[in-house]
Amino acid sequence: MTATVIGPLHSDDGGQFIPPPVMKAVRARRVLPGFGLTMGLTLTYLGVIVLLPLAALILKSAEIGLDGFWQVLSSPRVLASFQLTFTAALIATAINAAYGLLMAWILVRYDFPGKRFVDALVDLPFALPTAVAGVALTTLFAGTGWYGRWLEPAGIQVAYTITGVAIAMAFTSVPFVIRTVQPVLESLDSQIEEASVTLGAYPFTIFRRIILPMIAPAYLTGCALAFARSLGEFGAVIFIAGNLPFKTEIAALLIFIRLEEFDYPAASAIAAVLLALAFIILFATNVLQARWLRRREAAS
Amino acid sequence: MSMAALDPARAFPQAAAVGANGRTTRSGQRVLITAGLVLTALFLVAPVAVIFAQAFSRGFAAYRASIVQPETLHAIWLTAVTALIAVPINMVFGVAAAWAIAKFRFPGKKTLISLIEIPFSISPIVAGVAYLLVYGSQGLFGEWLADHDIRIMFTPAAIVLVMLFVTSPFVVRELLPLMQAQGSEQEEAAATLGATGFQIFRRVTLPNIRWALLYGTVLCSARAIGEFGAVSVVSGRIRGETNTLPLQIELLYNDYNAAGAFAAASTLTVIALITLLIKAIIERRIGGAG
Amino acid sequence: MKRPFGIALALAASAFAFAASPAARAQDAKPAQPVELLNASYDVARELFAAINPVFAAEWQAKNGQKVEIKQSHAGTSAQARAILEGLQADVVTFNQVTDVEILHDRGNLVAADWQKRLPNAASPFYSLPAFLVRKDNPKGIKDWNDLIRSDVKVIFPNPKTSGNARYTYLAAYAYALETNGGDQAKAQDFVRQLFANVPVFDTGGRGATTTFVERNLGDVLITFESEVNGIRREYGDKGFQVIVPPISLLAEFPVSVVDKVVDRKGTRAVATAYLEFLYTDKGQDILASFFNRVHAPAVIAKYKEQFPEVRLVKVEDVFGGWAKVQKEHFASGGILDKVFVNR
Numbered sequence: 001m002t003a004t005v006i007g008p009l010h011s012d013d014g015g016q017f018i019p020p021p022v023m024k025a026v027r028a029r030r031v032l033p034g035f036g037l038t039m040g041l042t043l044t045y046l047g048v049i050v051l052l053p054l055a056a057l058i059l060k061s062a063e064i065g066l067d068g069f070w071q072v073l074s075s076p077r078v079l080a081s082f083q084l085t086f087t088a089a090l091i092a093t094a095i096n097a098a099y100g101l102l103m104a105w106i107l108v109r110y111d112f113p114g115k116r117f118v119d120a121l122v123d124l125p126f127a128l129p130t131a132v133a134g135v136a137l138t139t140l141f142a143g144t145g146w147y148g149r150w151l152e153p154a155g156i157q158v159a160y161t162i163t164g165v166a167i168a169m170a171f172t173s174v175p176f177v178i179r180t181v182q183p184v185l186e187s188l189d190s191q192i193e194e195a196s197v198t199l200g201a202y203p204f205t206i207f208r209r210i211i212l213p214m215i216a217p218a219y220l221t222g223c224a225l226a227f228a229r230s231l232g233e234f235g236a237v238i239f240i241a242g243n244l245p246f247k248t249e250i251a252a253l254l255i256f257i258r259l260e261e262f263d264y265p266a267a268s269a270i271a272a273v274l275l276a277l278a279f280i281i282l283f284a285t286n287v288l289q290a291r292w293l294r295r296r297e298a299a300s
Numbered sequence: 301m302s303m304a305a306l307d308p309a310r311a312f313p314q315a316a317a318v319g320a321n322g323r324t325t326r327s328g329q330r331v332l333i334t335a336g337l338v339l340t341a342l343f344l345v346a347p348v349a350v351i352f353a354q355a356f357s358r359g360f361a362a363y364r365a366s367i368v369q370p371e372t373l374h375a376i377w378l379t380a381v382t383a384l385i386a387v388p389i390n391m392v393f394g395v396a397a398a399w400a401i402a403k404f405r406f407p408g409k410k411t412l413i414s415l416i417e418i419p420f421s422i423s424p425i426v427a428g429v430a431y432l433l434v435y436g437s438q439g440l441f442g443e444w445l446a447d448h449d450i451r452i453m454f455t456p457a458a459i460v461l462v463m464l465f466v467t468s469p470f471v472v473r474e475l476l477p478l479m480q481a482q483g484s485e486q487e488e489a490a491a492t493l494g495a496t497g498f499q500i501f502r503r504v505t506l507p508n509i510r511w512a513l514l515y516g517t518v519l520c521s522a523r524a525i526g527e528f529g530a531v532s533v534v535s536g537r538i539r540g541e542t543n544t545l546p547l548q549i550e551l552l553y554n555d556y557n558a559a560g561a562f563a564a565a566s567t568l569t570v571i572a573l574i575t576l577l578i579k580a581i582i583e584r585r586i587g588g589a590g
Numbered sequence: 591m592k593r594p595f596g597i598a599l600a601l602a603a604s605a606f607a608f609a610a611s612p613a614a615r616a617q618d619a620k621p622a623q624p625v626e627l628l629n630a631s632y633d634v635a636r637e638l639f640a641a642i643n644p645v646f647a648a649e650w651q652a653k654n655g656q657k658v659e660i661k662q663s664h665a666g667t668s669a670q671a672r673a674i675l676e677g678l679q680a681d682v683v684t685f686n687q688v689t690d691v692e693i694l695h696d697r698g699n700l701v702a703a704d705w706q707k708r709l710p711n712a713a714s715p716f717y718s719l720p721a722f723l724v725r726k727d728n729p730k731g732i733k734d735w736n737d738l739i740r741s742d743v744k745v746i747f748p749n750p751k752t753s754g755n756a757r758y759t760y761l762a763a764y765a766y767a768l769e770t771n772g773g774d775q776a777k778a779q780d781f782v783r784q785l786f787a788n789v790p791v792f793d794t795g796g797r798g799a800t801t802t803f804v805e806r807n808l809g810d811v812l813i814t815f816e817s818e819v820n821g822i823r824r825e826y827g828d829k830g831f832q833v834i835v836p837p838i839s840l841l842a843e844f845p846v847s848v849v850d851k852v853v854d855r856k857g858t859r860a861v862a863t864a865y866l867e868f869l870y871t872d873k874g875q876d877i878l879a880s881f882f883n884r885v886h887a888p889a890v891i892a893k894y895k896e897q898f899p900e901v902r903l904v905k906v907e908d909v910f911g912g913w914a915k916v917q918k919e920h921f922a923s924g925g926i927l928d929k930v931f932v933n934r
Contacts, residue, residue, distance in 0.1 A: 031488050033497035038400035042412075045393045049464050050419055053430035056440055060433055077932060099339055106336045110329055118337065120576035121344050127522035127572035128351075129546035130424075130529070132565040135553075135801070136347040139354075142806040146346065159806075160791050174344065175519055183478045183512040203328060218477035225473065228421030235424070235529055243749055243792040245932045252423040253794070257751045259429060260668045261923060262693060271426040278421030279414055286410040293480055436676030438698070446677075454678045536678045537663045538628060539636075551664060554634050554797045556825045 054275070061268035072269045077245055078254060082273070085251040088162050089230035092169035096226045099170075100177025101219065107178070108185040125174045130235030137168055138240045160242030165250065168237045169230035176229065177222035184218040185211075213296070217289040224285035228278045348569055354562035366552065366560030367567060374540050375548035376567065382456055382544065383524040386463035390520050394471020395513070399501070401472075402479035403487065413476070417469050427465050428533025431458065454536030459544060462530035467520045474516030475509055482508055518579050522572050624657035625861055630670045630680035631662060632754075632844075634796060634818065638881045639684070645877065646868045650861065658861055666795065667754060674700060674849060681853050681862040684846045684869075686815075687754040688906075688913050691845050698851075705847040714843035715869035716883040719903055720755075720762040721816040721839065723803070723823060726830035730810045734836050735766040738811065739784040746809035748799040749792035750927060756796075759813045760927060761916065762840035765909045769838065779930055786934040804829065815842060820882035820897075841903040844883070 061069065072078065106112070107119050125133060141158040142148045151158055158164045188211065196206050212219075234252040241248040251274055258267035356363055366372065397416060401409060419427065433439045435452045445452065452458055486508075490500045506513075528546040535542040543551065545568060553561035631639060643660040650658050663670065663678070667685040674680050675698045683701075685691055691713075694701040706712045724732050730743055738745050750756035760782060767781035768774070789809075793799040796814050803812040804826055812819070816835060823831045846866050853859040868874045875887040879894045891898075910916045920926045 032403050032484060032491050032500070034399060034501075035404050037497075038396040039404075039406075042393065042397040042400050042416075045468075046397075046412075046415060049461070049468055050415065053427070053434050053465065054418070054422075056433035057426070057430040059440075099343065102332060102336050103340065106333050110333055112333050112337070114337075116580050118340055120573055120580070121340065121348070123518055123522045123576060124344060124348060124569060124572055126519055127526045127568055127575075128565065129526050129549055129568065131546070131553075132351065132549060132562070132568075133347060136350040139350050139805065140346055142808075144805065144807050146350075171343065171347065175522075179474065179515050179519060180477055183474065183509075183515060184481055186511060187478060187481065187508075214481070217480070221473070221477055225417060225420050225469075228417065232421050232423040232426070238794050239798060242790070243794065245934075252425070253752075255423060255426055256794070258923070259425070259672070260666070260752055261921075262668070262672065262697070263923065264429070264433070266923065267426070267429065271423065275418065275422065279418060282414040282417045282421070283410060286413045290410060297483075432672075432676045438676060442677070451677065451679075453676055454673065532665070533669070533673075536673055537665055539662045539664075541661060551636060554664070554795075555636050556797075556800075556821065558801075 057268050057275075058272055060264050061272045064265040064269065068265065069269050072266045073273060077249070078251070078270060080246045081249050081251045081254050084162060084165070084248065085231060085274075086277075088165040088169055088250070089227050091162075091166035092173065092230045093223055093227040095166070095170040096173055096177045097219075097223050100174070100222060100226070101181060104178045104181035104185055108182055122178050123175050125172050130172055130233065131239065133171055134168055134236035134239030137164075137171060137236065141167070141240065159240055160244075160248060162248060164240040164242075165237050165248060168240045169233050170226075172233050172236050173226040173229040176226040177219065180218045180222035180225070181215050184215050188214055213292075217292050220285055220289055224282055228282060231274055231278055351562050351565050351569065354558060355566040356559075356563075358559040362559055363563045363566075366557065366563045371540055371543070372545075372548055372552075372560075372564055375543050375545045375564075378456065378459075378543070379525055379545040382459045382463055383521055385460050386467060386524050387517060387521050389464060390467055391471050391513070391517055393468060394475060394516060394520075395501075397472045398475035398479055398509075399505075402476060403484050416472055419465055419467075419469055424462075424466060424527060424529025424531075425533055428462055428530040431462055431465070431530075431534050435461075453534055454538070454542060456542060458534040459531050459542065462534050463524045463527055466527050466530055467523045470520040470523065471513065471516035474512045474519065478509055478512045479505075514579055518575055521575055525571060526568060624659065625858060626659045626661060627681045627858060627862055627865060628661045628663060628679060629682050629684055629865075630674060630678065631664050631684045632667045632670070632686040633664050635684065636662065636664050638878070638883075641877050641881070642869070642874065645873060646865055649868065649873075650864060656861070658865075660865070666752075674852075679852050679856070680849050681856065681858050682846065682848050682866055684844065684866075686842070686844050687757075688843060688845050689917055690754070691847050692913065694847075694849065700849050700851045701847050702850050706845070709846065709866060710870060711886055712843065712845070713847055714845050715866070715874070716844050716878045716885050717903075718815040718817045718842045718844070718883055719835075719839040719901060720759045720813055720842065721819045722834040722836065723812040723814070723819045724832050724834055725810060726832070728832055728834070732811050732834060735763055735838075736770070738763070738813075739781060739788060741788075743788055743811065744790055744809040745785065745788045745811055745813065746791065746799050746803045747789065747813040748796050749794050750931065752794040753796055753799075755814055755818070756799075757921065757927075758815070758840055758842045761906065761910065761920075764920075765840055765904050766836075766838055768909060769904075779926060783930045783934055786931055789934075816884070816898075817882040835899045835901050838902045838904065840909075841905050 064072070103118075103122065107115065107122075128136075138159055139145050140147045141151070141164060143152045143159070145159075148159060158167065192210055193206055196210060201209075232252060234250070234256065237250055238253055241250060241253075243249055243253060251270060255267045255270045258264075258270065401413060422430075432453060434441060435445065435458070436442055437446065437453075452461070486504050487500050490504050495503070526546060528550070531544055532547055532550075535544065535547060537543055537547050537551075539551070545564060549561045549564045552558075552564060629639060629643075639660075639662055643662070647658050647660065650656065663680065665673075667687050667690040670678075670680075670683065670685070671690040671693050674683070674694060683691060683694070688706075691701060691705060695703055695705065702708075709715070711717075722732060724730070730737070730740075732738070732743065737743060747759045748756040750760045763785050764778050764782050767778035771777040771781070791802050791808060793802055796818060799812065799814065800818075800822055802808050804822070811834075812822070814822075816833075819833050823833055846869065848859060848862045848866065853862045869878065870886070872887050872889055875885040875890040876893070879885045879890050879897070882897065884898055885891065906913055906916055910920070918925070
């Protein structure tokens with residue numbers, strides 16, 4: 001019955017990719033109810049809403065064949081855009097890793113005036129249409145802006161450089177790290193810390209030895225998600241990037257250009273590569289995370 | 301108040317003040333808070349301030365006029381309705397997926413999680429195009445849909461669909477780390493005592509995950525309301541019919557009505573802040589009751 | 591257990607009710623019944639058609655006793671063409687690029703092959719040309735295309751790969767260079783390359799480029815359609831920008847057409863055709879000209895004479911051998927535009 005609940009399609013696109021033996025293996029172990037129901041719902045929904053359109057996309061990119069695929073991707077301009085997108089996304093993730101952890105920490109652990117307001121602000125980058133965020137950031141960092149006015153005479157050019165691209169990416173993915181770490185931090189048992197404090201441990205030692213391992217899986221997830229989001233960001237970046245070929249042209253813009261040329265297969269090909277890269281990163285993160293969880297379970 | 305319970309600095313004052321390194325902790329705390337606030341001011345508040353500054357650059361009357369014009373009001377209404385449909389669906393999906401993944405062992409789990417996360421990394425425009433490739437006239441089901449006179453693309457249904465796509469990972473992604481960190485001993489105990497699945501969920505799991513669920517929902521709503529790229533591809537941008545607020549903002553901006561565009565954008569900021577205010581109120585209520 | 595599913599079901603159903611409603615609304619147009627047209631147009635034409643639509647609606651109702659409501663959709667015309675190919679039910683298109691109407695015929699046979707012959711002036715009721723906007727008092731003394739490649743001049747126009755308006759700029763500069771170099775393709779390409787090298791930022795759309803020029807204070811000259819350039823000068827009157835129309839430029843047509851497949855299905859051909867024909871009447875042309883578009887009606891031309899300086903316009907057909915050829919040689923992936931752009 002779950003197959004027909006959501007969406008216009010029947011389950012033949014979604015439910016297939018977990019083969020029956022898997023289900024059997026699970027059934028033997030479970031204590032809790034609801035596996036069939038929740039898993040069925042998850043797979044059906046994922047199939048209809050996410051995998052079906054993606055399959056159509058990959059099907060489209062397959063139209064040009066391997067040769068065509070290779071030709072699209074091996075062009076120096078496309079490669080340069082991948083490199084830029086990757087580097088900028090890494091910088092953006094680093095910014096968010098530091099800022100996000102700090103914010104999650106002070107929002108959960110400390111009390112200060114305006115705390116609720118700051119807590120609320122954190123989600124804003126998601127609610128703002130990305131183009132608006134892009135225009136606002138460019139207004140700040142351009143030579144005439146509040147920041148650019150000071151930075152540019154000092155020789156620091158942000159707008160229309162890779163730094164600007166990274167800042168736009170960082171802005172649009174701010175909530176990820178904060179909001180994944182925050183709930184875990186809130187649920188942490190403070191008695192352990194309390195005990196270590198009374199035992200005379202230094203705050204940083206407590207953080208490193210006790211808290212960090214506890215939040216590490218969530219933290220890593222937050223960073224990986226921020227990175228994945230940065231890879232695909234378009235709206236905010238194009239305003240601040242300057243879009244010079246080989247210099248500040250992001251991969252998503254090349255996809256957009258191919259679409260403007262009605263060249264769906266080429267656009268899909270570039271998109272498919274970004275997709276595969278993101279998938280690999282997310283997968284690796286999830287493997288790492290699972291390992292940590294297992295180690296912790298073994299330890300306790 | 302809930303925050304007191306969650307905030308060890310208050311709940312356990314000795315941790316902050318009486319500990320062996322009481323003084324360093326205190327000053328360290330001050331340094332961290334200051335750093336966080338300064339960075340937030342520079343990084344988050346300033347862009348928002350720019351938006352409001354531009355929005356009011358032609359005075360309050362112009363600000364009001366650009367918001368109360370029927371097209372903008374319709375865009376706000378449409379955005380709210382579509383988000384109100386998309387968000388609850390994704391809450392149900394998020395809870396179900398998190399339950400299946402966190403409470404059971406099965407092969408392919410990591411792949412499944414990664415697949416769920418994929419929409420984060422997809423350029424929204426690509427997401428929109430992917431939907432065109434399925435439901436558009438020349439898409440996979442285009443002919444079948446045309447034969448049955450069902451139109452999905454360029455209607456509000458298409459907007460809902462891409463919103464579902466773009467925001468589908470949020471609730472799962474918020475719930476999962478927490479549910480995994482908490483383990484399932486409590487639920488298993490309840491199950492051995494004969495509780496049904498839904499009872500376990502409501503009485504045991506839900507109280508434990510309510511913050512994360514709330515965060516996930518708020519993020520999901522924020523993202524749904526603000527989504528531009530994917531919606532722009534599938535909405536058809538028919539003014540007064542399928543123009544959402546972010547699309548309306550672009551339209552105004554293109555008309556050299558930057559003040560109007562930013563005014564409309566500022567309403568999104570206000571909507572976001574209201575959502576968050578509601579969150580804070582719920583937090584206090586639940587915190588007070590529990 | 592049941593409840594979440596009930597909710598999901600209700601929501602899915604309501605999403606579907608949405609999907610079905612526009613199809614149900616499509617009506618065949620019996621004269622007395624009100625009729626609805628959808629005009630898919632280019633991105634910066636909102637105010638223009640907001641001015642035209644009510645005038646046409648009043649005229650149509652007076653003549654036929656039928657109420658007509660014209661809905662507008664605005665976006666880049668390539669995106670609009672894509673949407674129409676995928677099922678956007680636009681009755682008429684009013685684009686700023688011939689190729690984007692052409693593709694409606696090529697890819698889906700939505701528009702008849704002879705669409706350019708159905709209305710006067712190759713189905714282009716008005717036209718414009720790439721022109722310059724310079725800063726107050728024209729400090730760099732910019733008069734013509736060859737001023738734009740001077741090393742002390744910074745030029746702003748949007749990314750020609752994403753903006754149709756910038757493709758006209760590219761073609762105009764190319765045509766100018768061909769003419770001054772006796773048709774030498776290599777020299778023309780080098781000229782355009784030097785022009786591109788003077789562009790510090792390539793925004794994806796015309797509006798973004800305007801912001802860069804006006805708000806970010808970047809560049810000495812902004813190039814876009816004459817109609818836009820005048821609109822910007824008026825909008826930012828306090829900045830004292832000046833409009834420079836170069837002695838030679840490229841004819842930029844604004845092609846219009848009914849979308850045959852849609853109007854035949856909806857039964858709106860008569861009113862859709864009348865809507866487009868209205869653009870050619872003196873009343874329609876007057877509104878178009880008041881938005882700084884050049885028009886064809888002699889009476890209106892005389893009225894707005896002051897507004898439009900003399901300029902020699904070359905045609906894509908004459909210089910480049912038609913749009914199909916331009917598309918293939920210049921704009922296609924890996925074409926001359928890509929080469930020039932990348933080697934800037």
